[in-house]
Amino acid sequence: MSNPSLxxxxxxxxxxxxxxxxxxxxxxxxxxxxxxxxxxxxxxxGAAYDAHGTPxxxxxxxxxxxxxxxxxxxxxxxxxxxxDFSVKPERGLLRLRKEMDLxxxxxxxxxxxxxxxxxxxxxxxVAGLDIMIVRELTSGVxxxxxxxxxxxxxxxxxxxxxxxxxxxxxxxxxxxxxxxRRRNNKVCSMEKANVMxxxxxxxxxxTEIHEAEYPDVELSHMYADAGAxxxxxxxxxxxxxxxxxxxxxxxSDAAAMLTGSLGMLPSASLGAPMANGRPKALYExxxxxxxxxxxxxxxxxxxxxxxxxxxxxxxxxxxxEATRLEQAVEKVLADGKRTADLLGPEGGxxxxxxxxxxxxxxxxxxxx
Ligand code: IPM
Ligand code: MG
Numbered sequence: 001m002s003n004p005s006l007x008x009x010x011x012x013x014x015x016x017x018x019x020x021x022x023x024x025x026x027x028x029x030x031x032x033x034x035x036x037x038x039x040x041x042x043x044x045x046g047a048a049y050d051a052h053g054t055p056x057x058x059x060x061x062x063x064x065x066x067x068x069x070x071x072x073x074x075x076x077x078x079x080x081x082x083x084d085f086s087v088k089p090e091r092g093l094l095r096l097r098k099e100m101d102l103x104x105x106x107x108x109x110x111x112x113x114x115x116x117x118x119x120x121x122x123x124x125x126v127a128g129l130d131i132m133i134v135r136e137l138t139s140g141v142x143x144x145x146x147x148x149x150x151x152x153x154x155x156x157x158x159x160x161x162x163x164x165x166x167x168x169x170x171x172x173x174x175x176x177x178x179x180x181r182r183r184n185n186k187v188c189s190m191e192k193a194n195v196m197x198x199x200x201x202x203x204x205x206x207t208e209i210h211e212a213e214y215p216d217v218e219l220s221h222m223y224a225d226a227g228a229x230x231x232x233x234x235x236x237x238x239x240x241x242x243x244x245x246x247x248x249x250x251x252s253d254a255a256a257m258l259t260g261s262l263g264m265l266p267s268a269s270l271g272a273p274m275a276n277g278r279p280k281a282l283y284e285x286x287x288x289x290x291x292x293x294x295x296x297x298x299x300x301x302x303x304x305x306x307x308x309x310x311x312x313x314x315x316x317x318x319x320x321e322a323t324r325l326e327q328a329v330e331k332v333l334a335d336g337k338r339t340a341d342l343l344g345p346e347g348g349x350x351x352x353x354x355x356x357x358x359x360x361x362x363x364x365x366x367x368x
Pocket of ligand 2: 249250253
């Protein structure tokens, strides 16, 4: 049997640096756990634009469709700010999400005990936090038509459209309910049904799926603005949050910061099962390309490494090895190892991106 395939798209900014550490971890699994992957690499975002004049070539898209899982670093940077919308680095990522139909974006926000004091919230509010945001990723205002900037009379008008079909809402709701059953069995659905028709439909469909298929799961609804407030007030009230593309973008950044640093948060973007039973999947850190620190060895590779742990769990059905990797990260943090983003107000000496990767490998070695 051939090894499962991974397509690595490191992208821009700190993407290549943090992905380097993931490559070491992938190598470790091949060598020490007899878990080898066939790894290919390609370009996305600004890096692809520089080489090919497009943020994602058709050939790369094709490779992504055929890989067992895609690992992505980050896209974007100030250098590309003035490019036309259609070739901006972000379009490469959006095309992958759309064409692979990765409708369910899992963004866990977990607070490692060693970092509870780094949150902007009080320790007791965040210690032990473990919530999962399920963000719809292929529709809504990110993709709705009509869109654009046009002239109306003598002024310009900018338009985007929030649009959701019933089936789009139903499939992401199912994925949230399924996850909740494997966690603490609670789902909170967030929209703006008080002002948006798409929100009214969202609430109706989530309620129907709940009644028909998941009555054993506890379901609640919140307006997304109140949800943002509750996330800051008492995040531990949540287990799984399911929400649309734009609200999910905002709420997941807020949730990420609860945990102390954006440099910690992984994500999985999942679609329908492929012929081999594995879901279409792309794994990426929630943080962006951080151009201000790119190329300096300062970036925290943990979000990207934990994204690979999610790949082990959700694509390769290997929860045990995913847990091993997560525990290695926890161990390294408990030992006081910190990249610059994880230094509290009292300071200290940060370790580099590569040193963090090496420390995690040492912890993995110690675990076998
Ligand atoms: C994210 C990012 C992306 C988004 C950008 C880079 C297109 O913010 O994954 O959260 O808005 O979805
Ligand atoms: Mg975002």
